[in-house]
Amino acid sequence: MSAGGRKDRGKDDLRLEILNAARDMFATGTFEEFSMRKLAARIGYSATAIYLHFTDKRDLLNCVCQETFEELSRAIVHLLTRTASPLEAIRAGLKAYVQFGVEHPNHYKVALLLERPRNPDYDSSAATNPGVRIYALLRERLAEGIRCAEIRPLDLDLTAQSIWASVHGLTTLLIIERDFPLENRDRLLEAHASLLIAGVAAKNSTE
Amino acid sequence: MSAGGRKDRGKDDLRLEILNAARDMFATGTFEEFSMRKLAARIGYSATAIYLHFTDKRDLLNCVCQETFEELSRAIVHLLTRTASPLEAIRAGLKAYVQFGVEHPNHYKVALLLERPRNPDYDSSAATNPGVRIYALLRERLAEGIRCAEIRPLDLDLTAQSIWASVHGLTTLLIIERDFPLENRDRLLEAHASLLIAGVAAKNSTE
Amino acid sequence: MSAGGRKDRGKDDLRLEILNAARDMFATGTFEEFSMRKLAARIGYSATAIYLHFTDKRDLLNCVCQETFEELSRAIVHLLTRTASPLEAIRAGLKAYVQFGVEHPNHYKVALLLERPRNPDYDSSAATNPGVRIYALLRERLAEGIRCAEIRPLDLDLTAQSIWASVHGLTTLLIIERDFPLENRDRLLEAHASLLIAGVAAKNSTE
Amino acid sequence: MSAGGRKDRGKDDLRLEILNAARDMFATGTFEEFSMRKLAARIGYSATAIYLHFTDKRDLLNCVCQETFEELSRAIVHLLTRTASPLEAIRAGLKAYVQFGVEHPNHYKVALLLERPRNPDYDSSAATNPGVRIYALLRERLAEGIRCAEIRPLDLDLTAQSIWASVHGLTTLLIIERDFPLENRDRLLEAHASLLIAGVAAKNSTE
DNA sequence: TATGAATGAGCATTCATTCAT
DNA sequence: TATGAATGAATGCTCATTCAT
Numbered sequence A, B, C, D: 001m002s003a004g005g006r007k008d009r010g011k012d013d014l015r016l017e018i019l020n021a022a023r024d025m026f027a028t029g030t031f032e033e034f035s036m037r038k039l040a041a042r043i044g045y046s047a048t049a050i051y052l053h054f055t056d057k058r059d060l061l062n063c064v065c066q067e068t069f070e071e072l073s074r075a076i077v078h079l080l081t082r083t084a085s086p087l088e089a090i091r092a093g094l095k096a097y098v099q100f101g102v103e104h105p106n107h108y109k110v111a112l113l114l115e116r117p118r119n120p121d122y123d124s125s126a127a128t129n130p131g132v133r134i135y136a137l138l139r140e141r142l143a144e145g146i147r148c149a150e151i152r153p154l155d156l157d158l159t160a161q162s163i164w165a166s167v168h169g170l171t172t173l174l175i176i177e178r179d180f181p182l183e184n185r186d187r188l189l190e191a192h193a194s195l196l197i198a199g200v201a202a203k204n205s206t207e
Numbered sequence E: 001t002a003t004g005a006a007t008g009a010g011c012a013t014t015c016a017t018t019c020a021t
Numbered sequence F: 001t002a003t004g005a006a007t008g009a010a011t012g013c014t015c016a017t018t019c020a021t
Helices: A014-026 A036-043 A047-051 A057-081 A086-103 A105-113 A130-147 A156-175 A185-200 B014-027 B036-043 B047-051 B057-081 B086-103 B105-113 B130-147 B156-175 B185-200 C014-026 C036-043 C047-051 C057-081 C086-103 C105-113 C130-147 C156-175 C185-200 D014-027 D036-043 D047-051 D057-081 D086-103 D105-113 D130-147 D156-175 D185-200
Strands: none
Touching: A014 A036, A014 A057, A014 A105, A036 A047, A057 A086, A057 A105, A057 A130, A086 A105, A086 A130, A086 A156, A086 A185, A105 A156, A130 A156, A156 A185, A156 B156, A156 B185, A185 B156, A185 B185, B014 B036, B014 B057, B014 B105, B036 B047, B057 B086, B057 B105, B057 B130, B086 B105, B086 B130, B086 B156, B086 B185, B105 B156, B130 B156, B156 B185, C014 C036, C014 C057, C014 C105, C036 C047, C057 C086, C057 C105, C057 C130, C086 C105, C086 C130, C086 C156, C086 C185, C105 C156, C130 C156, C156 C185, C156 D156, C156 D185, C185 D156, C185 D185, D014 D036, D014 D057, D014 D105, D036 D047, D057 D086, D057 D105, D057 D130, D086 D105, D086 D130, D086 D156, D086 D185, D105 D156, D130 D156, D156 D185
């Protein structure tokens, strides 16, 4: 967003400026296309300056991603954990997920769309991982919904992943400029959420 | 298929040989890893020779892409048009879509995931466009399903796009290497299709 | 020697021009200090052009070295193999060795003075290796000299290596500009050879 | 020796700490691998701090070098001046010289192998110069040996330089990693010294 | 139709060094 | 005395592309 160059920021904010610029740039290309030099040129610093704040290209990308996941988590977790019915909590979570993507397209692209070299140090099962946390919550609410007969008896992991895939797909389509003319964003999101909720709801559901 | 180099082909077949090799190379590497030089080395011709058949790298890629869409169409259209119930036709189509993506991951990526400058010559509404054709078919079967009460009364475009988004999402997740450990591919696909079918099916459906 | 740039050479002579320039440049620095770009600038071609003739920096250095060893071999072998007495053959060989170094200082520096990453593909015992060939000849003549009592009974390898070390040392000192003022080159070489010959000669030698 | 970082030393000892660390780093890497940044990191100070004690990289290196010469001198001089026979003193000196080089390979390289711009401030004839001192001593003992008939009547300078060249050559070969497999270091050194001593000894020498 | 020779631009990263504090 | 922030230049190498033949 802020296209501002140097000098208009305080002492240590270069790090933030780098992160913001990097996110925007990563969002419009692949990992390989992203170049430290272009980033440097964009923020008006020497390429070397970046290395004072991040050890290398991969580190920079990782930091950008981590930020995103944390924000995404903040946006969704409380909706998934609120006391309403599991089905309604899930519906609210789905919508919030897509909305986050739509409102932070570059964050989302970088963190979830950009293909990048696998990070061997990454512990995908760490409880601290925001993605893991969201997934665990979704799974929990599904289980709860099944227990209270709001939701059909379904395999928890298959269903949770299926739902995630669906909202990820919609987010992706809404974010990436495509030739195909999509319907109105809000109506589409509403319909999508309803479709998925109907897909898991028990048949006698009031849904 | 034929890994044979030059000399074992007729006069003008170099074009085909290039396309075949390019397709294979996309299938085993990322977009950026693909290089005209490596392609040339692989087919045993000079790099220059490629430029006699394709104006540049992008042109070559576009040709590969177009092929992909046609293959995707071939893989799906007959399933969507077969005489079975609309719901079953749609289910079969969904699964075929994902399977195609999984089996041709780099083609799918190039064609549907890769962000690239809009092609001004592209007519997104052309009936000849394979994507358009698939969408139209899906919409038709949905309408038919609604008419025969297999499917709930839903907005056709919202639902068709919602379904497409869902399968696109699953395809994407299955294709792109991610840290998150997904469930078994076939079971996931099965569950996904069932979820979506359940989401659109009429409540008294036998589904 | 030839500082001539491009255009004054024929079709494929770029390779030779590269080799010559590379030798001169390697001779005045370490492997790391040598830069492909500087070489390119020096010969007036793009850096890329070098890679059309040599796969990389190391390959280029290896070629330069190999050339040198072959020339060195040519300069010495016939002297070591001539029919004169072993002692005289050795004396002639020693002097020719040093003279080669003095007359081709850059060749010598690159091949025998420059510290460089070990080449794992290098077979130091290959009979085709000119250095090995010279060493083997020296060893042979020593053996012969011992048999005919011109030379004291000495360990062949220790002596051959010791002699080589000595002439290498003198060559080095004569080549590298040093602050210390050496004696007249020819007299020094003469004295050096005599010292070494006296060192190995049998006591009753007429030497 | 002390690997301890900062804070465990007095006020102005940073200079010493830098010199010590620099010496150690030279000993385990090549000239180019040495970097001011790595040095700074190693001693736990900022890179800038080094510049408060040495004007630049070269200055730092020169200081390390000078130290080296002084150590070399210390290691040899007393051997050359001891009361034993001139021949034995020279033999001991030769061996000590090579041994010093082998034990301080990077110091030797930097001081005697590395080609670098001539230092205009350097007075090669200054009596304080440790190299000059060693040379003078060698020359003296040769003269003495000739006087007492232990040594053949030889030109003093030619012979001294010839001997120096020989030990320098052996030191060089032993220091620089080469593809050629040399004999056992100690035996080679022994043989080398004996060869040179035999080369200068009078024929009736008991050697 | 096909090539060999060549190029300019680009890459991530490291370096010695400087400067304001 | 010491630092943190920053830089310009340099590195080996790969790329898509062009051009004369």
